[in-house]
Amino acid sequence: MAPTPPTDAELNVMIRARLAALGIDLDQLPPGNTPDPETGAPGRDSVLTSLRSFLRGTVSALAAYQLPATGATDPEAGKALSQQRVPILYPSNSTEWRKA
Amino acid sequence: MSVEPLDRSVDRRAFLARAAALAVASAAGATVATPPIAMASNALSASPGAGNRNPALDRPNAYTKPRPEATADPTELTIAEAAWLIRANKLTAEQLVEAYLARISAYDGIYQAFNLVLADAALAAARDAARGPRHGALHGIPVVIKDNYYTQGVPTTANSFLFKDFVPPYDAAAVARLKASGAIVLGKTQMGPLATTRATTPAGVITTVNAWTPTNRNTDPGGSSTGTATAVAGRMATSGIGTQTGGSITAPSNAQNLTGLKPTMGRVSAAGIIPLSYTRDHPGPLARDAKDAAIMLTAMAGEDPADPRSQGLPDVPDLIDAATPVYQRNQVKLRWNTRIGVLPGFTNGTSATALARQAYLAHLAAIPGVTLVDVPLPDEWSQLTGSTFNNVRLAERSEPFMPYLRTDLRGFGVSVTSWLQGVLLGGNEFLTGQRAKLLLMERVLNDLFDACDVVVQTDPVPFDILGLPEIAFPIGSTAAGVPIGTILGGLPYAEDRLLSVVAAYQATTDWHLRRPADPPAAATARSEAPAEAPRLTAEQVAELTQ
Secondary structure, three states, rough: OOOOOHHHHHHHHHHHHHHHHHHOHHHHHHHHHHHOOHHHHOOOOOOHHHHOOOOHHHHHHHHHHOOOOOOOOOOOHHHHHHHHHOOOOOOHHHHOOOOO | OOOHHHHOOOOHHHHHHHHHHHHHHHHHHOOOHHHHHHHHHHHHHOOOOOOOOOOHHHHHOOOOOOOOOHHHHHHHHHHHHHHHHHHOOOHHHHHHHHHHHHHHHHHHHEEEEEEEEOHHHHHHHHHHHHHHHOOOOOOOOEEOOOOOOEOOOOOOOOOOOOHHHOOOOOOHHHHHHHOOOOOEEEEEEOOHHHHOOEEEEEOOEOOOOOOOOOOOOOOOOOOOOHHHHHHHOOOOOOOOEEEEEEOOHHHHHHHOOEEEEOOOOOEEOOOOOOOOOOOOOOEEEEEOHHHHHHHHHHHHHEEOOOHHOOOOOOOOOOHHHHHOOEEEEEEEOOOOEEEEEEEOOOOOOHHHHHHHHHHHHHHOOOOEEEEEEEOOOEEEEEEEOOOHHHHHHHHHHHHHHHHHHHHHHHHHHHHHHHHHHHHHOOHHHHHHHHHHHHHHHHHHHHHOOOOOOEEEEOHHHHHHHOOOEEEEEEEEEEEOEEEEEEEEEEEOOOHHHHHHHHHHHHHOHHHHHHOOOOEEEOOOOOOOOOOOOOOOHHHHHHHHOO
C-alpha cells in the first residue's frame, strides 16, 4: 500500500530539518513572502512553497522512474539497479574514452 | 611465457605525474570558487599552450581579405579580416583597441554589456603587440570575457554578491590560451547572476539590453552570456567568450545575430571558471561568423592537466580550414557530404521563426553535398530531456557552494532557490539521472545519428545534458528587425563538421553580416538617468535558470 502523501506542514518540517542537518538555516532569509529589498533574496515562505513543489514534482518523478531493462536482461531481473545502465557523468567524453 | 604482468608495463613516472595532476585538479574543481584554495592551486595556471605559439592559428585560411564596407570602420571587421589588415601592416592593434574603446565610451551606458572595462591594460597590451612577435590570427585582436572566467589580478564576480571582492591570482585556462595567442582582453562582461538567467543585477534588476533593440529592455538579449553577446553584436569587441550550461551561448547568439559555438564537453578546459553545474559547464566563443568561431575555438581548445575532462580526447582538428567555404566551378559546396537531420515539427506553423526555418532548410538543400533527412525523436525524448531530468543538475550547483549556503543565503540574491532545490535532491535521484544520461546518449547515437551527421535543434538543453556540440547562427529576422537564429547539433567532438556546414550556409547568405544600428542619441542621453528598470523575481529566476 502506498504511503499517505506528506502534507505541506510535514514537508516544511522535512525541508527545514534536511537543511539544518547540513548546517543551513532557512531563517537567514527574510520572514514571510517579501523579498529582501537589498539583495532580492526571496522570503522564506516563498522558498518553502517552491521547495515543496520541487519535492512533489522533480524528486518524486525521478524516484519513480524505472529505466528500461537492457537488451540482454530479463525485464523482471532488470528492476535491480545493478543490472541497469551504469551512471555516466560525462556521456560525450565516455563515448570517446570507450573507443580507446 | 616471457610476457610481463601489466603492472610492469605501465610507465610509472608518467602514471604518477598524471595522477598528481588529476588530484590537484580535482581539489581545485571542488573548491574552485574559494579564493584561498585558488591561491594554493596557482600552479595550474600554466596550461599547455599558454606562452607557446599555436601554429594552427597561422594557417592561410585564418586570414580573410576585408570586405570593402568593413575597411572604413575597424569595429566592423571580423577577426579574420582584422588579422589580414594587421598582417599587411594596414591596421595596428592600438588603432583597433582605440576604436572599440570609443564605442564603449559612447554606447555602453545604454547597452550595459560590461562589468569592467580594462582600457589602460588593453592599450598597453596593444602597444606590446606592435613590438612582439606575431602569434597568428588572434594577434592584437580585442576580445571580451564573461565575468565567471578567472582573470589574473582582475575582479571576477560571476555577477554575484558572493564574489564581489574576488580577485583571482591566475587566469582561467581558456583566458590564458587566448592571451598566449595574442588576443587583447578589453574587459569583463555582464552575465546572469552566477550564470543563471539573462543579465540582471544580483538582485534581479535587468541591466544588459539586446543590441538590436537598445531602447527596449523587454526584448530578450539571451542569457546568461548576455554581456559578451551584446558587446560583440554592438561592435564593442571583435569577439568574446561565454559559458553554456543550459543554452547560455546559443541563446544570446541567436538573440543577437551571432555565431556561437558550444563545444563538446572537455574540448575546452573549464579550469578557472566559477562553476554552475560541473557536468554541463561548457566554455566557448560568441563570434561574428563561423570562421571567427573557429579561430577562437582553435585558441581555446586542447588538453589541460588542470581539467581531466579535457584529456584522452581526439586531437583538435583543423577547425579554421573546416570553417572555410569550398568552391567548385564558382559554386559553394559542402566540404564533406553531410546528412542534416530534421526533427518532427521543426518548420511547422506560420510564425516568423517557422518561415525563417523553412527558407533556411530550402537554402541548405540547394548546396551541393547537403542531404536533408527526416529523423524521429528518440523514445522518451520529452521525459529524458524535460524539466525533471534537467533538474538533476541542481545538486551540482549546491555541492560546491555549501560554505556559502551555510553562511550567506542572501548573498545568492534573487537566484537562491535553485541552490536550495539542489540540496534537497537525494543521491538516489542523482544517480538515476546519470543512468538516464547513458540511456539518452545510446538513443541519440542509435536513433538520431544513425540516419544523419548533424541535426537541427529546437532546444539546446538535450545536447547540454549530453555534452554534445552545438552551433548557433542567424537565419532571418522578424518584421520588427529582431534576429532569428537556429542551432545545429553534432556528434562528440565533431565541431569541424558543424563549422563546415555553417561556413557553406554563410558563404551564400548575408544574415551574419548584418549589424544593429547604433543606439539613438536620445536613448544614450536617457541612459545617464535611467528610468526604473524591470526586475526578475526569485520565482521567475527559479523557472528561467539555466
